[in-house]
């Protein structure tokens with residue numbers, strides 16, 4: 401009898417654990433919340449995109465759609481809770497075009513900070529940021545560095561991959577356009593949309609505008625300015641999307657998902673980041689007490 405009860409307990413706890421619960425926060429019930437925290441090891445993915453023009457042919461939310469689709473696919477392979485759509489990124493350079501949703505820079509940083517604090521208040525210890533917008537990484541790196549400014553009991557991990565030369569070779573062999581000019585809504589980005597959400601792409605309109613570098617700003621060696629993007633690509637389109645293919649999109653997406661899953665697994669297993677953060681905050685606190 402005792403064995404039977406034990407068996408029953410094991411079966412029921414296993415089936416509860418194996419039970420498929422949603423990954424998205426907005427789709428979870430309060431009853432499933434504790435299991436979601438357990439399965440995710442208190443890890444949440446924060447997918448960040450923006451709303452902006454993507455050439456004449458791709459949806460305004462292309463970056464958001466990418467981040468959302470990646471997060472959904474990643475969390476299906478390795479469980480994590482996924483934050484609902486977040487589209488408050490750095491987008492000053494596209495404010496001259498309709499369809500751009502760009503909040504004031506200070507507010508963008510504060511909103512992200514408050515969002516992470518709120519995730520921490522809900523019990524998440526690890527926040528993995530997945531980004532879909534090319535104009536976000538400098539802001540996100542600065543944001544992550546700012547995490548050192550004051551004590552908190554969660555860690556922010558920004559998925560910020562370096563290029564893999566072997567994969568790059570494979571990718572370039574399939575590309576039809578020059579990677580140097582393929583920067584926004586071009587062949588690569590449109591290809592992955594053709595793979596992820598083909599019904600949203602109007603490929604026949606891709607050549608209605610030029611995505612070529614207009615080279616309007618004389619080169620100033622080793623200097624960065626904010627206007628460079630507008631100077632080169634006033635139409636907010638860089639590349640030749642008409643040459644996009646779902647095949648290229650599949651290759652680039654599958655590589656990205658695999659790399660993100662690997663990162664998520666390492667984040668879930670990681671204990672050292674939080675431990676060292678704590679040690680660091682304590683030392684900062686001690687130093688200010690000594691004064």
Ligand SMILES: [Zn+2]
Pocket residue numbers: 454462463532533534584585589
């Ligand atoms: Zn984009």
